[in-house]
Amino acid sequence: MSSATKKFGILTSGGDCPGLNAAIRGVVKPAFGLYGMNVWGSRGGFRGMITGDGHWLESEEVSGILTRGGTILGTSREKPFKSEKDSKEGLHKPDLIVENYKKLGLDALVVLGGNGTVKTANLLSEAGLNVVALPKTIDNDLWGTDMTFGFHSALDVATEGIDRLHSTADSHNRVMVVEIMGHKAGWLTLYSGLAGGGDVILIPEIPYNINSVIEHLGKRSSEGKNFSIVAVAEGAVSTEEAKLGKKEIRKKRASEGYPSISYRLAQEIEAHSDAEARVTVLGYLQRGGKPSAYDRILSTRFGTAALDLLQKGEYGKMVALEDDKVVAKDLSKVAGKLKLVPTDHDHIRTARMIGTCFGD
Ligand code: F6P
Numbered sequence: 221m222s223s224a225t226k227k228f229g230i231l232t233s234g235g236d237c238p239g240l241n242a243a244i245r246g247v248v249k250p251a252f253g254l255y256g257m258n259v260w261g262s263r264g265g266f267r268g269m270i271t272g273d274g275h276w277l278e279s280e281e282v283s284g285i286l287t288r289g290g291t292i293l294g295t296s297r298e299k300p301f302k303s304e305k306d307s308k309e310g311l312h313k314p315d316l317i318v319e320n321y322k323k324l325g326l327d328a329l330v331v332l333g334g335n336g337t338v339k340t341a342n343l344l345s346e347a348g349l350n351v352v353a354l355p356k357t358i359d360n361d362l363w364g365t366d367m368t369f370g371f372h373s374a375l376d377v378a379t380e381g382i383d384r385l386h387s388t389a390d391s392h393n394r395v396m397v398v399e400i401m402g403h404k405a406g407w408l409t410l411y412s413g414l415a416g417g418g419d420v421i422l423i424p425e426i427p428y429n430i431n432s433v434i435e436h437l438g439k440r441s442s443e444g445k446n447f448s449i450v451a452v453a454e455g456a457v458s459t460e461e462a463k464l465g466k467k468e469i470r471k472k473r474a475s476e477g478y479p480s481i482s483y484r485l486a487q488e489i490e491a492h493s494d495a496e497a498r499v500t501v502l503g504y505l506q507r508g509g510k511p512s513a514y515d516r517i518l519s520t521r522f523g524t525a526a527l528d529l530l531q532k533g534e535y536g537k538m539v540a541l542e543d544d545k546v547v548a549k550d551l552s553k554v555a556g557k558l559k560l561v562p563t564d565h566d567h568i569r570t571a572r573m574i575g576t577c578f579g580d
Contacts, residue, residue: 224533225327225350227258229274232291233265233298233333233340237358237370238511239519241285241292243332246523247354247530248282255531260324265296266340269317269329286516289509291332299336301343314347321349328530332356334368335558338538342555350535353551354522358507361405364554365540369522372514374401374506375411381502382416382449389447395437395489395497396449399482401506403455406561408506413451413576414567420448420577422485424455425561426568427462428579433485434492436577441495450489452482456579521546 230247232240251257259277262268274293285292300313311319321329328350331341334357345351355362358374378400385396398418400409406423413421420436422428437448461469478484486497511519518541525539525546537548561568568578 223255223257223531225255225257225530227260227324227326228328228330228530229260229262229269229321229324229326230277230293230330231262231265231268231274231332232293232295232356233331233337234295235297235334235357235507236290236295237356237507238289238373238509239369239515240290240295240332240356241288242511242516242519243354243356243369243523244292245282245285246520247330247527248277248523249279250524250527251530252279252282254527257530260326261293264294265298265333265337266300266313266317267296267298268293269320270298270300270313271316272320272323286520287510289511297336299340301340314344317344318347318349328352328535330354330526330530334359335362335556338362338551339555341538342536342551345536345551350533351551352526352529352535353538354526355538355540356519358408359402359405360407361402361559362554363557363559364538364549365559366543367518367541369511369515369519370507371407372518373509373512374408375415376512377506377509378408378412378502379415381500381505382412382418382451385449385500386417386447389449392496393446395447395486395495397482397486397489397497397499398449398451399454399480399499399501399503400451401502402453404558404560406453406456409451409453409456410561410565410567410571414571416449416451418449418451418576419445420450420452420579421571422450422452422456422579423561424453424457425563426578426580427457427459429459430485430488430492430579432577433579434489437489437495438493441493448495450485452485454480456481
C-alpha cells in the first residue's frame with residue numbers, strides 16, 4: 221500500500237501517564253504491518269530530537285507493551301521554544317530539531333503529550349515540520365478533545381484511594397483530606413470526588429471559602445456522620461487567593477509554609493472545629509501503573525487515527541475525541557488553550573444534588 225509518509229519520528233513529552241505505550245503501539249504497529257514505514261524513536265521527548273538521541277524502532281519493541289505503564293521512549297519536560305539559549309554552536313533548540321529531522325530523512329514527527337507538548341508541536345509545524353499530535357494527560361485539560369488518554373486510569377487510582385480512606389476515616393472519626401493532581405483544572409478531583417463519594421470537592425475553577433467547608437463538615441457531624449472526606453485539587457485556591465495574581469499566590473503560600481494545599485486545609489479544619497484531620501497526597505501514584513481498559517482502547521484508537529493521518533499526508537493536526545468519535549483538529553486551533561471544568565458542568569450539578577459541598 222502506498223503512503224504519503226515513509227519515515228517518521230515519534231516521541232513522548234511532558235509528564236508520563238498510563239496509555240503512552242498503548243498509543244505508541246497503536247501508531248507503530250500499523251506503520252510497520254500495513255505500510256512498511258520506518259519509525260525513529262526519540263529518547264526523552266524533544267530532548268532526543270535536539271541531541272539526536274534515539275534509534276530506529278524494531279517491531280518487537282512495540283509488542284507486549286499495551287498494558288505497560290510509563291513510556292518505552294522515556295520523557296522529559298524539555299520545552300525547546302521556551303529557552304532561547306543557544307544549545308550548540310550558535311544553534312537554538314528548535315533549529316537543532318529541524319536539523320535532526322532533516323538528517324534522519326523524516327517525513328513527519330508524531331508527538332504524544334499534553335498542553336506544553338501540543339504548543340511545541342504547533343510551533344514546529346509553523347517552522348515547517350509535518351507534525352501530528354496525540355492528546356495525553358491525567359489532567360484532561362487539553363482543549364479540543366473531550367478526553368485525553370491517561371485520565372481514566374488516574375481516575376481509577378484516585379477513586380480507589382478515596383474508597384480506601386473511608387474505612388479508616390470511619391474507624392477513627394476523622395476528616396480525611398485527600399489531595400489529587402491538577403494544578404489548573406479540577407477534572408480528576410471532580411470525577412474521583414464524585415466516584416469516591418467525597419463530601420467536599422474543591423477544584424481550581426471554584427474558589428473555596430474555608431468557612432463554607434467548615435460549616436459543611438460541622439453540619440455533617442451534627443447529623444451524626446462520624447467522618448468526612450475532603451477531595452482537593454492540588455491547584456485549588458481560596459476566594460481571597462482567587463483575587464491575587466499567580467506570583468502573589470506563590471509568595472503567600474511560601475510564607476505560610478505548608479507543603480501543599482491539603483496541609484493548610486487540614487490545619488484550618490482542626491483549628492476551627494473539633495475534628496481531627498489527616499492528609500493523604502496521592503501524588504505520582506496517579507500517573508503510575510498500567511492503563512485502564514478505557515485508556516487502552518482510547519490510546520489505541522488515537523494511535524491508529526494518527527497513523528491514518530500520516531498515511532494520507534494530513535499534517536499539522538491533533539487527533540481528538542468528539543462525541544465518542546476520533547477526529548482531527550488543526551494544531552493551530554487547539555494549541556495553547558486550556559480546557560477547564562465549566563462551573564455549570566453536569567457532574568457539579570449532580571454532586572450538589574446529593575449534598576456535596578464545593579466550598580462556595
Ligand atoms: O500534567 C500532569 C501532572 O500530573 C499534573 O497534574 C501535575 O501537577 C504535574 O503533572 C506534575 O508533574 P511533574 O512533577 O512530573 O512535573
